[in-house]
Amino acid sequence: MTAMAAEVEQDPAGETRPVYEISGLTKRYGDFLALSDVDLSLGKGEFASVIGSSGCGKSTLLKIMAGLMPPSAGRVVLDDRPVLGPRADIGMMFQQATLLPWKTAIENIVMPISIREGRSAAKKALPRAQELLELVGLEAAGNKYPDELSGGMAQRVAICRMMISEPAVLLLDEPFSALDELTRDFLNIELQRICEARDATAFLVTHSIPEAVILSDRIFVMQANPGRVGEVIDIDLPRPRSLDMVNTQKFGEIVSHIRGRLDKEGFL
Numbered sequence: 271m272t273a274m275a276a277e278v279e280q281d282p283a284g285e286t287r288p289v290y291e292i293s294g295l296t297k298r299y300g301d302f303l304a305l306s307d308v309d310l311s312l313g314k315g316e317f318a319s320v321i322g323s324s325g326c327g328k329s330t331l332l333k334i335m336a337g338l339m340p341p342s343a344g345r346v347v348l349d350d351r352p353v354l355g356p357r358a359d360i361g362m363m364f365q366q367a368t369l370l371p372w373k374t375a376i377e378n379i380v381m382p383i384s385i386r387e388g389r390s391a392a393k394k395a396l397p398r399a400q401e402l403l404e405l406v407g408l409e410a411a412g413n414k415y416p417d418e419l420s421g422g423m424a425q426r427v428a429i430c431r432m433m434i435s436e437p438a439v440l441l442l443d444e445p446f447s448a449l450d451e452l453t454r455d456f457l458n459i460e461l462q463r464i465c466e467a468r469d470a471t472a473f474l475v476t477h478s479i480p481e482a483v484i485l486s487d488r489i490f491v492m493q494a495n496p497g498r499v500g501e502v503i504d505i506d507l508p509r510p511r512s513l514d515m516v517n518t519q520k521f522g523e524i525v526s527h528i529r530g531r532l533d534k535e536g537f538l
């Protein structure tokens with residue numbers, strides 16, 4: 271971030287400006303209370319994760335944040351505008367890359383532009399797509415089709431597709447959980463690098479405590495019945511994070527603290 275951008279993004283107290291503000295969020299499915307009075311805000315450039323037992327409402331929260339589902343009560347505001355439906359400034363990534371098999375990698379990356387702004391805008395975005403491919407180390411793979419890519423390569427193409435619209439926020443629903451552990455570790459470090467390079471704000475749903483700790487500035491620990499934020503944990507490990515940090519005492523302490531919180535809620 272440049273010095274000027276830093277001035278714009280920080281308030282006089284030095285706090286990072288919130289880009290996402292969620293207040294009093296409640297979601298009912300019929301009589302079932304899935305989320306109760308969730309408040310959270312994300313600062314510009316912050317990486318936050320949400321972790322919690324199965325069924326505590328993580329995906330529900332993410333879908334509401336993405337504008338894919340309305341809340342029963344409460345507000346979601348992104349960059350001072352209420353989120354009332356899907357928006358170009360919200361990037362999403364799921365467990366499966368869901369690339370179109372009949373399009374090349376680079377054509378898949380510009381697909382969101384093509385849908386929103388038409389084919390000529392998508393053509394103009396090709397050099398930007400190539401830059402993104404370079405950012406994820408796939409500069410030679412632009413003309414490959416999805417069935418010629420490994421699972422890890424396909425997810426890196428999906429990262430580029432998410433980034434092409436320069437979203438203000440990235441909503442990540444267990445994006446690497448279907449991949450083998452080595453690829454997953456590698457892509458987590460890649461994701462950190464990309465977020466830092468773009469000063470992106472990210473919100474990750476994960477079932478992996480170490481993954482949440484290695485990536486996050488803050489972790490929201492959710493509790494179930496009804497789904498709510500039980501604890502917010504600041505992760506003050508230095509950045510950039512590296513995989514060898516998992517062997518440090520501090521990392522171990524943070525992981526066991528979170529595990530203790532989740533065990534009480536029936537996690538694992």
Ligand SMILES: Nc1ncnc2c1ncn2[C@@H]1O[C@H](COP(=O)(O)OP(=O)(O)OP(=O)(O)O)[C@@H](O)[C@H]1O
Nearest residue numbers: 299302304322323324325326327328329330331497
């Ligand atoms: N469309 C729906 N209708 C009724 N109940 C639902 C619906 N979607 C989710 N639920 C319920 O709401 C609760 C929260 O679901 P959600 O998928 O948000 O949890 P989660 O924390 O993401 O779970 P997991 O970690 O298993 O993916 C669960 O008890 C689920 O059964």
